Each structure stands twice: as C-alpha cells, then as structure tokens.
Amino acid sequence: MKKKFILTILLISFILFTFGCNNKNTAKTSFDKYITFWEKSDFKSMYSLLNSDSKKSISEKDFIEKYKNIYSGIDLSKISITPEYPKSLKKDSNGNISVPFKVSMNTSAGTINFKNTAYLKEEQIDKSKTFTILWNNKMIFPDLEDGEKIRVDKTFGKRGEIRGKNGSYLAKNGFIAEIGIVAGKINNDDSDTKNKIAQILNISADNITKKLSASYVKPDMFIPIDNISKDDTNRITALSKIPGIMIKDKAARIYPLKDKAAFLTGYVQPVSSEELKDLKDQGYTQDDIIGKSGLEKIYENQLKSEDGAEIYILDKNGNRKKTIAKKEAKNGTDLNITINTDIQSALYDQYSGDSGTSVAMEPKTGEVLALVSSPAYDPNDFVLGMSSDKWNSLNKDPKKPLLNRFEGIFAPGSIFKPITASIGLKNNKIDPNTIKNINGLKWQKDSSWGGYFVTRTEEYSSPSNLLNALIHSDNIYFAQLALDIGKNTFVSEMKNLGIGEKIPFEYGLTTSKISKDNKINTDIQLADSGYGQGELLINSLQLTSIYTSFVNNGNIIKPYLNEDKKPSSPNDIWKSNVFSEDISTTILNDLSQVVSNPEGTGHDAYMTNLPLAGKTGTAEIKSSQKDTTGSENGYFIAVNTNNPKLLVLEMYENVKNKGGSHYVVPKVKEIFQKFCK
Structure with missing residues (x-):
C-alpha cells in the first residue's frame, strides 16, 4: 500500500513537472508563448524566451534584425505555426524536450510549408x-545553417495596358526619369546647389537636406529626390548640368493622353498600408501598384500583374544551396476599349479652358467612342508623385478639375424636347400636324400658377406644330404637351426609357432622376419637365443612348466600352420598342430640319455634303424664375443621317454670355467634319 502511494506521488510530480500546475513554467506554456509572439512578429518578446546559451550566440539586436530582414525580404504577409505536442513531453539524454511543429507562411514566392522541431531546456x-527555447538558424528554415543567408530574386510581371479602338494607348508601361543625388558629390552644407535643384524640381530644399542626412546614407549612394516625365527635356537638361545629379530610367505607368482622358483611365499608385491589410490574401505586396480610379480601378483584377520570386539559401561561400520556394511572374491582361483616341483628344481640345462634358457614340452598335470631362488633371502627376501644393491647387480650383462631369447628372434643357414629343406621339396626345394656339413669350395654365410663367425666346410666324416647335425650340409648346400627356403617363414613359434606373455600363455613372423622389407632383413641375427643366437630371451618356432610338427604329442601344466583350449581335438593345418606327422616323426628320432649316436653332451645323439631325439645348441653372444671376449650360447633340456612324453630344457650362447653345453648335459640327467623311 505504501509503495503504491509513493508511485502515485511520483506520477503526480511528473505530470506537474511536464505540464505544469496552473499552466506555469512548463515546456508547453513556454512554446505556446513563443508561437504567439512569432505569429505577431514580436521578435523582441521571442528573444526574451530564448535559452541563455542561445542568447550568447546572438544579440537581441541581431536576432530582431535577422528576422525583420528575412521576413521583409520574402514579403511575408502571414505566418501560422502549429505545434504537434506528443501525448507526453519527455526529456532526452541532454535534458531537452523536443516539440515538432508545422509552419505555413505566405510570401512573394507563394506559400511555404515545412516541418521543424523546437528544443526547450529548463533553466x-x-x-x-522555466523552460526556454534552444535557438539557432534552423528555427527560421530547417535547411538554414549558421553563416548562411536567405536571398530573394524577383521577376516583375507587366501590368495589362489599355488600348483604344484605333490602336493608340490610353495607359501603357513605360519609363519616367528618376532624379537623384550621389550623396558624396554634393556637400550637405552647399545650400546654393540644393536650392538650385529644388527650384528646378519645384520642391523644398529642406526635403533634399533631410534625405541626404538620413542615417543610412553613404557617400557613393544614389539618393532619389524626385520623379519627372521623360518628355520634360528642359528640366532634364538643366538638372544634368549640375554636378552630383544622376538621372535614371524608372519603370512606371504612362498616360499618353494626359488630361484628355484622365477620368476615363483613372490612375495607379502604390498600394497603401490600409489597402494592403485587406489585399494581402490576394497576392499584393508593399511594392505593388493598384488602380485608384477610372478603368484602372474598374478592371484592376484583369490588368493586375503578379511578380514572381525565388527564395533560396546561399551557403557560406556565396553559392546557391537550395531553393525554398519559387513562383513565376504573371503578366496582366490588356484591356481593349472602344474609345477612339483621336475623337477623345479633339473633343477635349475644343474646351480649351471651358468646363463641360462630351460623349461620342456609334449609334448602331453602342460603341462609346469618347467620354470627355473638362477641365481635368494629368494622371501622370499621380504616378510621378504629386506635391501637396499641386494637390491643393487642384482642390481649390474654381473650375473643379477633379470633378468627373461625364459621370454626373445635369438638367438636359431643350435637347429633352424630342423625347417629350416621342412620348406624346406614342400616347396619341398630339398629331404632328396639330397646331397649338400659342401667342406671346410667356404662358401659364391658369391663375392657380400665380406669378409663374413658362417663357420662350421668340415668336415665330410659322404654325405652332411639332416640326416648328422643334425648329424654334418652343418651351411653351412642350410644356403644354407635357400637361396633355399627364403626370402618371409622363413618369411611366420616362421610366420605360430607363430614367431612374442604373444604366448597364462598365463605368459607374450617376443614375438619372425624374425628380428628387422620381415623381412629378405638380403641374408646374410637369410643364417644366416637358422642356427638360424642373427637377429632371440626366446623365449625358444615357441621354445619348436614348437618342440612338431615333436611328434604330425605336430601340435604345446598350452602350459599351470593353471591346473584348462586345455584343455578339451588332445591335445589342437595352430598351426595346420604346417608340415605334414611324415615331422615330418622324422625330429624326424633324431634327434634320432643326439643322437644315435656316430658322433652325442648329442651322450653324448645316453641311450640304454631310446632313445632320440634331437638337440644341440651353439648361438654366438658377434658384427661381426671377433669379437673374444664375448660369446656363449649353448643349448640342447630333447624328449624321445619310449612314449613321457617329452620334455626338457636347455640353458646355456657363454659356450665358457666350451665345447659349449656339456656342456649342459649331464645335459639334467640327467633330463631324473631322471624323465623319
């Protein structure tokens, strides 16, 4: 009995010795702590758990730097360690306890998995x-011996490029000029030279001093100072004459059209630390770039490349010993879009400081040939590294160059009148030959409107029928027609056109609105909506798409940008039979008269050899009818009628003192003259 009791006590002592009491001072507790610190990259705490003999072989500073350098070099994004504790932990002949474990780490060369064994010793x-860790280099990688090194060779994938319909690039891989200083060739006290460099680069001389004064700087080191475009030959020439300046080619994303297609392409920048937290599992590293806006962001998954890497061990003699992991680089896939860069550039150049937006489309297929927003920024500035002064100037510019106008919604003004006419014809609320009795320059339904009147700019001698109302852009005619149609029908028909719903287009656009609540609540609002005012706000691309119905037998063609995903049918319809073929023909013929008739508001676009059908529009932007300080946006939309290949909408802001929509008409005509021969 006494012998059995002694054996029991010894067994309890062994269990307490091996596994501990209250989880204190045991091999398992110590290694679990070590794993926790390891997975958090808390190398200082890892070092605190090392055995005293291990600490003699490596200092805390060297231990921390070794792990940081290796893990940084392999782009470690995640590590997990799984111990495989045996049923009982026993000391070997040296008094050590061994614990097998598995390691899995995500790196630039892919996932690395290996098995290893930890040894713990009580001291x-x-x-x-307490139990401490017997550490050596094999704890990092099992094949890593003392005196050997981990090396990483990276291969770089190419980001997919963006090409336009005519083969020209909107975004490509190229080179910029990296401006740097060879530290030892410029005295840090030489303020004159640094000021000269700073003046040429438009940066702070203090910034140059700070970079040259960094603790890691050696006399023969190249210290990058700034990046500029390789096309900036004047500054490159001036800098190259300064002793100590070195200029290198640096791979970068290039946007050849610059501001002409800025909002369309968007731009790339290095992935931020915040983004990296969410994207590590998708293969991104701190060295990657990522699409921040526009097509670069929308098609990021397609355009993105993946860099390759090989992680290997160098032995003490500098020879390659063993490859730990290897991943091949993968190029991104090019994006081919329908944009005609010549049309895109020509439209943007027309603005020359004006603000507005333009759309060009192939009306039979839905190919979007141009999407312009002016003014804009140069996306290359974001790649080069935009200064805070440049960023502030863009933000404070009253012309709002950071506002994407083709993405937004605006009051359409009179270019909406053909749509109101089509709705009226469809619902038998008007006959094209019916003459309305309209007199004077203002009109109201009745006295219930108080002091509110619908106004028009001219009286004309010809009868007030549909054709003449379009030729002269008669607000009163279309206000009356909207009232004849009625609120419910008018709203229902606009929804049938897709107004109020998201347009199916690759580039995210603001949804058009009938009104704030997509309802029409009063007769005044209905009357104003009839000629494109009221609370009606429409995206310019959607408005252009609706106009395709006039050359497609009443069908609205679906617009698209991605040439690689173009519809299998040449006529991919978004909204079918919104108007009949007869109605579409009637409206198109009337719009031809808007241009060809000498009294037509679009007559300045008339060309005998290139007949156009079009409509002008002047949208008033003011707080009330009595407001005389408001601005005006001018529109003109036109299509060639002999063989419709081009449909162009241009909108210019602030045309009140420039002739209203007549300021826009010649510009649209110029585009047809250049590209529709």
Whole structure:
C-alpha cells in the first residue's frame, strides 16, 4: 500500500513537472508563448524566451534584425505555426524536450510549408525554473545553417495596358526619369546647389537636406529626390548640368493622353498600408501598384500583374544551396476599349479652358467612342508623385478639375424636347400636324400658377406644330404637351426609357432622376419637365443612348466600352420598342430640319455634303424664375443621317454670355467634319 502511494506521488510530480500546475513554467506554456509572439512578429518578446546559451550566440539586436530582414525580404504577409505536442513531453539524454511543429507562411514566392522541431531546456531564471527555447538558424528554415543567408530574386510581371479602338494607348508601361543625388558629390552644407535643384524640381530644399542626412546614407549612394516625365527635356537638361545629379530610367505607368482622358483611365499608385491589410490574401505586396480610379480601378483584377520570386539559401561561400520556394511572374491582361483616341483628344481640345462634358457614340452598335470631362488633371502627376501644393491647387480650383462631369447628372434643357414629343406621339396626345394656339413669350395654365410663367425666346410666324416647335425650340409648346400627356403617363414613359434606373455600363455613372423622389407632383413641375427643366437630371451618356432610338427604329442601344466583350449581335438593345418606327422616323426628320432649316436653332451645323439631325439645348441653372444671376449650360447633340456612324453630344457650362447653345453648335459640327467623311 505504501509503495503504491509513493508511485502515485511520483506520477503526480511528473505530470506537474511536464505540464505544469496552473499552466506555469512548463515546456508547453513556454512554446505556446513563443508561437504567439512569432505569429505577431514580436521578435523582441521571442528573444526574451530564448535559452541563455542561445542568447550568447546572438544579440537581441541581431536576432530582431535577422528576422525583420528575412521576413521583409520574402514579403511575408502571414505566418501560422502549429505545434504537434506528443501525448507526453519527455526529456532526452541532454535534458531537452523536443516539440515538432508545422509552419505555413505566405510570401512573394507563394506559400511555404515545412516541418521543424523546437528544443526547450529548463533553466533557473529569477529564482524560478522555466523552460526556454534552444535557438539557432534552423528555427527560421530547417535547411538554414549558421553563416548562411536567405536571398530573394524577383521577376516583375507587366501590368495589362489599355488600348483604344484605333490602336493608340490610353495607359501603357513605360519609363519616367528618376532624379537623384550621389550623396558624396554634393556637400550637405552647399545650400546654393540644393536650392538650385529644388527650384528646378519645384520642391523644398529642406526635403533634399533631410534625405541626404538620413542615417543610412553613404557617400557613393544614389539618393532619389524626385520623379519627372521623360518628355520634360528642359528640366532634364538643366538638372544634368549640375554636378552630383544622376538621372535614371524608372519603370512606371504612362498616360499618353494626359488630361484628355484622365477620368476615363483613372490612375495607379502604390498600394497603401490600409489597402494592403485587406489585399494581402490576394497576392499584393508593399511594392505593388493598384488602380485608384477610372478603368484602372474598374478592371484592376484583369490588368493586375503578379511578380514572381525565388527564395533560396546561399551557403557560406556565396553559392546557391537550395531553393525554398519559387513562383513565376504573371503578366496582366490588356484591356481593349472602344474609345477612339483621336475623337477623345479633339473633343477635349475644343474646351480649351471651358468646363463641360462630351460623349461620342456609334449609334448602331453602342460603341462609346469618347467620354470627355473638362477641365481635368494629368494622371501622370499621380504616378510621378504629386506635391501637396499641386494637390491643393487642384482642390481649390474654381473650375473643379477633379470633378468627373461625364459621370454626373445635369438638367438636359431643350435637347429633352424630342423625347417629350416621342412620348406624346406614342400616347396619341398630339398629331404632328396639330397646331397649338400659342401667342406671346410667356404662358401659364391658369391663375392657380400665380406669378409663374413658362417663357420662350421668340415668336415665330410659322404654325405652332411639332416640326416648328422643334425648329424654334418652343418651351411653351412642350410644356403644354407635357400637361396633355399627364403626370402618371409622363413618369411611366420616362421610366420605360430607363430614367431612374442604373444604366448597364462598365463605368459607374450617376443614375438619372425624374425628380428628387422620381415623381412629378405638380403641374408646374410637369410643364417644366416637358422642356427638360424642373427637377429632371440626366446623365449625358444615357441621354445619348436614348437618342440612338431615333436611328434604330425605336430601340435604345446598350452602350459599351470593353471591346473584348462586345455584343455578339451588332445591335445589342437595352430598351426595346420604346417608340415605334414611324415615331422615330418622324422625330429624326424633324431634327434634320432643326439643322437644315435656316430658322433652325442648329442651322450653324448645316453641311450640304454631310446632313445632320440634331437638337440644341440651353439648361438654366438658377434658384427661381426671377433669379437673374444664375448660369446656363449649353448643349448640342447630333447624328449624321445619310449612314449613321457617329452620334455626338457636347455640353458646355456657363454659356450665358457666350451665345447659349449656339456656342456649342459649331464645335459639334467640327467633330463631324473631322471624323465623319
């Protein structure tokens, strides 16, 4: 009995010795702590758990730097360690306890998995016994011996490029000029030279001093100072004459059209630390770039490349010993879009400081040939590294060059009148030959409107029928027609056109609105909506798409940008039979008269050899009818009628003192003259 009791006590002592009491001072507890610190990259705390003999072989500073350098070099994004504790932990002949474990780490060369064994030894620390880690280089990688090194060779994938319909690039891989200083060739006290460099680069001389004064700087090191375009030959020439300046080619994303297609392409920048937290599992590293806006962001998954890497061990003699992991680089896929860069450039150049937006489309297929927003920024500035002064100037510019106008919604003004006419014809609320009795320059339904009147700009001698109302852009005619149609029918028909719903287009556009609540609540609002005012706000691309119905037998063609995903049918219809073929023909013929008739508001676009059908529009932007300080946006939309290949809408802001929509008409005509021969 006594012998059995002694054996029991010994067994309990062994269990307490091996696994501990209350999880204190045991091999398992110590290694679990070590794993926790390891997975958090808390290398200082890892070092605190090392055995005293291990600490003699490597200092805390060297231990931390070794792990940081290796893990940074392999772009470690995640590590997990799984111990495989045996049923019982026993000491070997050297008094050590061994614990097998598995490691899985995500790196630039892919996932690395390996098995290893940790050894722990009990030693006296601060008057108590605890288990510590016997550490050597094999704890990092099992094949890594003392004196050997981890090396990483990277291969770089190419980001997919963006090409336009005519083969020209909107975004491509190229080179910029990296401006740097060879540290030892410029005295840090030489303020004159640094000021000269700073003046040429438009940067702070203090910034140059700070970079040259960094603790890691050696006399023969190339210290990058700034990036500029390789096309900036004047500054490159001036800088190259300064002793100590070195200029290198640096791979970068290039946007050949610059501001002409800025909102369309968007731009790339290095992935931020915040983004990296969410994207590590998708293969991104701190060295990657990512699409921040526009097509670069929308098609990021397609355009993105993946860099390759090989992680290997160098032995003490500098020879390659063993490859730990290897991943091949992968190029991104090019994006081919329908944009004609010549049309895109020509439209943007017309603005020359004006603000507005333009759309060009192939009306039979839905190919979007141009999407312009003016003014704009140069996306290359974001790649080069935009200064805070440049960023502030863009933000504070009253012309709002950071506002994407083709993405937004605006009051359409009179270019909406053909749509109101089509709705009226469809619902038998008007006959093209019916003459309305309209007199004077203002009109109201009745006295219930108080002091509110619908106004028009001219009286004309010809009868007030549909054709003449379009030729002269008669607000009163279309206000009356909208009232004849009625609120419910008018709203229903606009929804049938897709107004109020998201347009199916690759580039995210603001949804058009009938009104704030997509309802029409009063007769005044209905009357104003009839000629494109009221609370009606429409995206310019959607408005252009609706106009395709006039050359497609009443069908609205679906617009698209991605040439690689173009519809299998040449006529991919978004909204079918919104108007009949007869109605579409009637409206198109009337719009031809808007241009060909000498009294037509679009007559300045008339060409005998290139007949156009079009409509002008002047949208008033003011707080009330009595407001005389408001601005005006001018529109003109036109299509060639002999063989419709080009449909162009241009909108210019602030045309009140420039002739209203007549300021826009010649510009649209110029585009047809250049590209529709």
